[in-house]
Every structure is written in C-alpha cells, then in structure tokens.
Amino acid sequence: MSEQHDLGLDSDATGPLVRPYVMTQGRQRGDAVQLDMISVVIAARAEVDEMALEPEQVRILQLCRRAQSVAEVSAHLDVPVAVVKVLLGDLIGRGYVLARAPYTTQSPVSRDILQAVLDGIQRL
Amino acid sequence: MASNDSERADDRIPAAIKILIAGGFGAGKTTLVGAVSEIAPLSTEEVMTEASMGVDDLSGVEAKTTTTVALDFGRISINDDLVLYLFGTPGQERFWFMWEELALGALGAVVLADTRRLETCFPSVDFFERRGVPFVVAVNCFEGAHHYTEGEVREALSLADRVPVLLCDARRRESDKAVLLALVRHVAESMATPV
Numbered sequence: 084m085s086e087q088h089d090l091g092l093d094s095d096a097t098g099p100l101v102r103p104y105v106m107t108q109g110r111q112r113g114d115a116v117q118l119d120m121i122s123v124v125i126a127a128r129a130e131v132d133e134m135a136l137e138p139e140q141v142r143i144l145q146l147c148r149r150a151q152s153v154a155e156v157s158a159h160l161d162v163p164v165a166v167v168k169v170l171l172g173d174l175i176g177r178g179y180v181l182a183r184a185p186y187t188t189q190s191p192v193s194r195d196i197l198q199a200v201l202d203g204i205q206r207l
Numbered sequence: 208m209a210s211n212d213s214e215r216a217d218d219r220i221p222a223a224i225k226i227l228i229a230g231g232f233g234a235g236k237t238t239l240v241g242a243v244s245e246i247a248p249l250s251t252e253e254v255m256t257e258a259s260m261g262v263d264d265l266s267g268v269e270a271k272t273t274t275t276v277a278l279d280f281g282r283i284s285i286n287d288d289l290v291l292y293l294f295g296t297p298g299q300e301r302f303w304f305m306w307e308e309l310a311l312g313a314l315g316a317v318v319l320a321d322t323r324r325l326e327t328c329f330p331s332v333d334f335f336e337r338r339g340v341p342f343v344v345a346v347n348c349f350e351g352a353h354h355y356t357e358g359e360v361r362e363a364l365s366l367a368d369r370v371p372v373l374l375c376d377a378r379r380r381e382s383d384k385a386v387l388l389a390l391v392r393h394v395a396e397s398m399a400t401p402v
C-alpha cells in the first residue's frame with residue numbers, strides 16, 4: 084500500500100513527508116495547481132455556498148461526489164479540458180475539491196501496479 | 208486536523224494510469240475503447256492555446272493559433288485504488304502536437320494497424336519508438352481486407368523483435384483484452400530489461 088505513494092507525479096515538488104498528490108486546503112490559486120487530464124478529483128465537503136461559485140463550478144462539485152478524472156468532468160460538462168482545469172484549480176485552492184495526481188512512468192511503475200492492471204483487465 | 212482530512216480523502220481517491228490507443232484514421236481506435244470500457248466512450252475537447260503548445264515539431268505559424276482536438280476515452284476500474292483510462296489518440300497528422308502531452312506518463316500504447324492500409328500506422332510506430340514508449344501492434348482484421356501474417360506485419364513495419372504483434376478484432380472485448388494484456392506484459396518486460 085504505502086510504496087505506491089512514492090509514485091506520485093510531483094516527485095520533486097515537496098518535502099519527503101508530504102504526499103504531493105493530495106492537494107488540499109492549500110493557499111495556492113488555481114494556476115498553481117498542476118492538474119493532469121487524468122488527475123482524479125473528488126468533492127471535499129458536502130456543504131457548499133453555491134452563491135460564491137460559478138454555475139459550472141457548482142455542476143463540477145455535483146459531478147465530483149464520485150471520484151473521476153479531469154477528462155471525465157470535461158466530457159460530462161462539455162467544457163474543454165483547459166477550462167475545466169482552471170475551474171477545478173480554483174475549487175481545489177478553496178478547499179472544495181481534492182485531487183490525486185496520476186501514476187506516471189516518469190517514476191517507474193511498481194510490479195504491484197502492473198500486476199493489478201493485469202488482474203483488472205483479465206477480470207473484464 | 209487538516210492532515211487527517213486529507214488522509215481520509217486520499218483513501219477515497221483512486222490514482223489513474225493511462226494507455227494510449229493509436230493508429231491511423233478509421234483504424235478502429237474508438238471501437239476498441241468502447242469494447243473494453245466500463246462506461247460508454249466519452250469525448251472531451253482539448254483546446255490548445257499558444258501557451259500550452261510549447262512542444263517541439265511546431266512551426267511558428269501554428270503556435271499562434273488555437274486548435275481544438277477531440278479525444279475519445281474509456282475507463283476500466285482496476286481496484287479501489289487504481290483506475291485505468293484508455294485514450295484514443297487523434298489520428299490526423301495535424302494533431303501530432305497533442306500526442307506529446309498524451310504520451311507523457313502513459314504506461315504504454317497500442318498501435319492499431321488497419322489491414323486495408325497498413326501504412327497509416329507508420330507515424331504512430333515512429334512516434335512511440337522515438338519516445339521510448341512501450342507499445343504493441345494490434346492488427347485489426349477487417350473483413351474482405353488482405354490477411355497478413357504476424358511476420359508480414361512485422362516486416363512491413365520494420366519492428367524490433369521485442370515488439371509484440373497480435374491479430375485482433377477491435378469489436379470483440381476478448382480480443383481487445385488479449386491485446387491489452389500483451390501490452391502490460393511487454394511493459395513489465397521492458398522494465399526488467401532496459402533497452
């Protein structure tokens with residue numbers, strides 16, 4: 084379980100004890116959050132002050148009750164990925180949404196992950 | 208407190224990994240994605256602006272424009288902690304800049320070869336070879352088209368011996384599963400024996 088945590092995307096981003104793919108409660112503005120097309124996002128809290136948000140952001144929060152990728156949010160909203168990234172970045176900056184960076188082969192994928200992918204495909 | 212929150216959230220958020228499905232125009236990319244995906248294939252638009260186009264192979268003319276590229280993708284939930292996305296790469300040459308971003312961090316790629324026009328997958332093969340992205344070639348056997356043997360395809364595409372070549376029917380899930388399994392095994396081998 085825990086060795087998978089070393090496979091986060093932003094290996095050079097933060098100190099060793101901060102798991103970099105969990106971006107939460109941060110002060111960073113939207114443009115400071117590096118979202119990938121397959122970063123997985125989820126709503127962080129149930130109560131939301133909708134008046135403080137763009138209508139698209141309210142829709143994003145509704146979608147994000149289930150964890151899904153930035154690309155899925157984009158497809159469901161019919162809004163380009165680049166725009167969704169900005170809207171999500173703002174939501175993440177304000178603590179409404181949490182994101183997890185994808186596994187990437189820049190940091191080698193572990194055998195365990197490859198095995199899990201094999202098993203998952205076989206089960207289809 | 209905040210760190211407790213994030214740890215609990217982390218438990219709920221799977222990490223994603225992606226595999227690319229490449230090949231020429233009409234080779235069956237969307238068909239393959241749809242046959243194995245647990246959701247109907249989705250389509251998303253990526254608007255490439257001047258700022259996000261800072262990759263090579265770009266002429267200055269293109270860099271000043273905004274281009275919209277539609278991407279198909281599907282999803283396979285592996286387990287609670289891992290979700291696999293399959294992305295069909297845009298086939299046309301003018302979207303090659305898009306491949307750079309798509310290929311970044313990809314586990315590997317499937318190059319779908321179209322038996323009616325094998326040569327349309329040459330650019331995909333070139334691309335993944337140059338980037339060192341592990342790939343397999345899956346020959347999508349259309350009815351009425353010439354049936355190639357694995358060896359003929361290998362020769363036509365000048366593939367290294369280590370690159371797996373499979374014949375498939377993109378419409379059949381079992382066939383696509385075999386292709387994806389071959390790719391993941393090939394990725395594992397590539398990691399064990401760095402080129």
Ligand SMILES: Nc1nc2c(ncn2[C@@H]2O[C@H](COP(=O)(O)OP(=O)(O)OP(=O)(O)O)[C@@H](O)[C@H]2O)c(=O)[nH]1
Nearest residue numbers: 231232233234235236237238298349350376377378
């Ligand atoms: N007979 C046969 N037809 C296929 C097969 N795979 C795909 N097709 C058909 O070929 C056509 C093109 O398939 P697509 O999956 O849309 O191809 P694509 O690579 O996504 O095409 P573009 O995205 O336009 O480049 C569709 O009409 C499919 O139904 C196959 O294995 N056999």
Ligand SMILES: [Mg+2]
Nearest residue numbers: 236237279295
């Ligand atoms: Mg398609």
